[in-house]
Amino acid sequence: MPTHFQGDAETVRALSAYINLVRASDSTLAKTTAHLEGLGVTNGQFAVLEALLHLGPMCQHTLGKKLLRSGGNVTLVVDNLERHGWVRRERQAEDRRMIQIHLTPKGRRLITRVFPEHAKVVAKVMSQLSAAEQEQLRKIARKLGRGADELCTERLKREKEHDHDQTKQ
Amino acid sequence: MPTHFQGDAETVRALSAYINLVRASDSTLAKTTAHLEGLGVTNGQFAVLEALLHLGPMCQHTLGKKLLRSGGNVTLVVDNLERHGWVRRERQAEDRRMIQIHLTPKGRRLITRVFPEHAKVVAKVMSQLSAAEQEQLRKIARKLGRGADELCTERLKREKEHDHDQTKQ
DNA sequence: ATCTGATCGTTTAAGCTTGAACGATTTGAG
C-alpha cells in the first residue's frame, strides 16, 4: 500500500476521539430508540414532545433550531404528531408567519408517561460509566457541541432543586 | 404542570451526559459530512471506502458489523460505490454465499485523496478540545460504545509507529 | 444422499432527513 497516512500524532488523536464519540452516540441512541419504537413513538416525535413538555410551546422554527433539524423535517414530524392528536398548531396573531405548537392534553399524558421510562433506559445505558466519567463526558461533549442548547436538562435540574410545581405554561 | 420529573440525581446526571453526547456527535458529524458532500461522496460511502482502505477487502456482512449498519444498507451503499466504479464485488469460491468487496484502483485513488482532507476537518473540529480532553473523551466514549471496533485508528497508529509500507494486499 | 437449520446477500415497503423552490407574511427603506 503505497499511501501513508501523513497525519501527525495530533490528527491521530483527534480521529480516534472522533470515531469513538460517534460510535458511542450511535450505539446508545440505538438502544434508547429501540425502546421508544415499542411505544409507537419515533425518535423525532419524542424529541418534539419532550421539548414541548420541558420548554413549553414554541414555533416550528425554534423547534428546528433546538433539535438541530431542518424546517421541512419539523413540518413532517409535527404533521404526524398532529395526526395522532398529540399536538396542535396555533397560528400567532401578532406575526402570522409563525405557528406555535402546543401539547394537547392527550399528548401531555403520553410524554408524561413515556419520558420517565426513557430516562430509566438512558440511566441504565449510562450506568456503564462511573458518576465521574459521566460528568467528564457531559463537560467535554458540551464543550464540543457548544452552541446547541441543552433542552430538558437545565429544566430538570431546576425542578429537582426547587422540587415544587412550576405551574406556568 | 402537575407532573414532576421523579428521577433522582443519578438519572439527571445520566440524561445530561447522554444529551450532550448525542448533540456533540450530531454537531461534529454534520460538519464533517458537509465537507464530504462537496466531494460527491456520501457518509456511508466514505465509511465503506475508509474501512476497505484501512482494513483491506472484506465481505458485506463484516462490513455491516464494522459500520453498525444493516445488511440492506450495505447492499445499497456497495451498489452505489460499484456504479461509480470505486469498488468491485468478488464472490468467494470457498463459500459462495459471501461476496468480498475490493477497492478498485480508481476507488483507492479517491479515498487516498479524500481521507487526509477528512482527517484535517476532524482535527480542526476536535481542536476545540485540549489534548487531554480528547484523550478522556476517547476513553469514555470507547467504554460506552464498547463492542464496536475502532476501524482505522488502530491501523493508523501502527502505520505511524512503524512508518514504513505494509505493502500487503 | 437428503433434510434441516443457519448464514449471507437482495429486495421491498415504510419512515426519516435534507436542500431547494415556493408562497405567505412581515419589516424597513425610499
Added chain:
DNA sequence: CTCAAATCGTTCAAGCTTAAACGATCAGAT
C-alpha cells in the same frame, strides 16, 4: 404608500436507513 429583502412554513425530489420476507448457499445430522 410601495417595493425589496428577510423570515417562516410547506412541498417536492432525492437519498439514507431499517426490518422483514425471500432465495441461494453451506454445514451438520440422519
